[in-house]
Amino acid sequence: MLFNSYQFILVFLPAVLFGYFALRFFATKAVTLLWLIGASLAFYAAWDPWNLLVLFTSIALNFICGTSLADRARSGRPTGLLLAVGIAFNLCMIGYFKYAGFLAANVNTIFGTDIPVLDLVLPLAISFFTFQEIAYLVDSSRGETYGYRFKDYVLMVVFFPHLIAGPIVNHRILMRQFMSNEQLSARAPTLALGSGLFVLGLAKKVLFADGMAPQANLIFDGVARGASPTFAEAWVGALAYTLQLYFDFSGYSDMAIGLGLLFGVRLPLNFNSPYKAENLIDFWRRWHMSLSAFLRDYLYFALGGSHRGEVRRFANLIVTMLLGGLWHGAGWTFVCWGAFHGFGLAICHFWIRLFGTAQRSGTSRSGAMVGRTLTLIFVVFGWVLFRADSMGSATKMMGTMIGLNGFDLGINADRQLTTLLTLASIVTLSAIALFAPNSQQWLGYDPQHRAEEHSSWASHFATAYPVHGVALGCLFVFTLTQMSIVQSFLYFQF
Structure with a gap:
């Protein structure tokens, strides 16, 4: 179910x-x-x-x-x-x-x-x-x-x-x-907040994530069967999966919190606009926040954390992320994905140690955007490892994405229209993921407070909720009409 x-x-x-x-x-x-x-x-x-x-x-x-x-x-x-x-x-x-x-x-x-x-x-x-x-x-x-x-x-x-x-x-x-x-506690504001989060999460899953799935599957499954995508097709497939996974997991997280609120239970945040992260450390504070907290508190600290020197600290980071990758699945692609992020985190910590954080150094807005761009590119390459069926497929995709097979911008003639529509969807969903407020910001969810105790939500509920309620109701009905093919959440396989 x-x-x-x-x-x-x-x-x-x-x-x-x-x-x-x-x-x-x-x-x-x-x-x-x-x-x-x-x-x-x-x-x-x-x-x-x-x-x-x-x-x-x-x-x-x-x-x-x-x-x-x-x-x-x-x-x-x-x-x-x-x-x-x-x-x-x-x-x-x-x-x-x-x-x-x-x-x-x-x-x-x-x-x-x-x-x-x-x-x-x-x-x-x-x-x-x-x-x-x-x-x-x-x-x-x-x-x-x-x-x-x-x-x-x-x-x-x-x-x-x-x-x-x-x-x-x-x-x-x-x-x-x-x-x-x-x-x-399951009073009217709590129920309204829970319903809103559930509807937003459902829409993200059905309308956004499932909409990206066909193009991502087309490219990755084709590579698994031996096909060789062009430079453009490889990037379209990688970005489609990047957005599919984002809205799939974000949608599930919203729905889980919303369902909890319907029963008066406040669950912690598990997803906080990770593609807005300015570095990889920030990314892991925003993506699968509960898993990151577990790995930090019960594995990284148990290994010694940062208390036994810098070399040991970096080794602990890499081991923690290796095991975090293996947690996601029994396969070398997941192990390599964990190692990829482990080395990335070690380099990120080393860089900050040498040059300081953006907050301390007063980095300009353009510098922050460079950090966000580099982080997102790193994450996209990581998701190729995460999605590929084998290391051979992953290296083939990544090699094509960095131009080892040329920079062919051509698209298979049989699927040009589909790919162009996918590109339009990628641009739209990327803008939402990178710049729009997330669900908890829009609806004012704070796991530390009941909905009726949260001042911003109380004001929002009293003044704007009727309008938003109608909009969410229409979104809910429309989403129900698009559920003809029910697809499971990606994290169910882990």
Whole structure:
């Protein structure tokens, strides 16, 4: 069941909302939370009921381990061994399902062995809930968790707005809301804000991301089959995928936050106009913000961060991004994409150390634009690695993009009109991504405040919302008419 499907929008979501609000008025908060747990498990089971076995096993063992770690930490007993066992369990589980086949295939290639390559079905969202639970174990070992009830922990993991593709929500954020003695706040401004974000996210996915998908697939799939694109076609394909991924992930992030707000739950931002970044460090503070925070707090700092000298700092950055790339998928293209960004971040930090940041040096607006342009070009080349089916396809695309095969601006005659329309779409969507306010800026979402407490949103709701409400309603209806072919979100595969 996809957020951008009629089944979800017209059947599942209205039914869950109806039950939720009915229970809020006629039952206790505990019953309301159980309703959300049941709805989230039904949402997850709709993909494959067998995945529930993996999910339940992970939840039960991590909760038991985390509770024991918290007790040990508070009593001053050692936690190292139990923490290592808990983390090893999570890594083994994700390693078995996600990387066993990749590892076996590479061992067979290198050593000429004949290890059976397992063709396992990856349990949905295992990459996301595994990282979330590792963070819970680490914080429990530090004594930073206390008194978590099992039902609250279960809902923290399975809450359907963030379960499938993030954000990777830290336990503190959700537990503070689930364990409050008050009912989850879902007043009129909150519902209006949540609905607005959901509609904007749906439009981004259906109208923008899915509109870019055919041209991106045409070029990348053609290269995978052995075709040789021209210089112009390679850039069109790379830019089409760059925008497809941007609006796909931005759309999902908006929809997840919007759905959370419909139930009175404030999820953290996970996407903040990353193509406006002036350097690569800034990019990773804006793209998949929850994953960046996890890698920083639980991997980069664990490796020593920047406290053991510059060389070690750069090595830690590269290792962190290598593992971040591997997290996205079991393939050498993802490993190389992680390394590409790791070396890029190391160079960026080294450059700033030598010459200072734009803020400190007072760089001109033109200098900032140069930084944004160079960063975006770097990111586009990285996305070629991210999208390509193999390293051979990636190097072929990238070589063509830098002119190794000439600078042919020609376009296949059979698809000239389609390509010209794609170019027009690329220019339009690039302008939106690079210069327009993002969703949270336009609607005034702040995860630290309730909608009714946020002054800018309160003013916006009181004065402009009727007009915007009509516009969003029309956008919602139009988007529904364009959902004849439902495409999954790109981050579902990770």
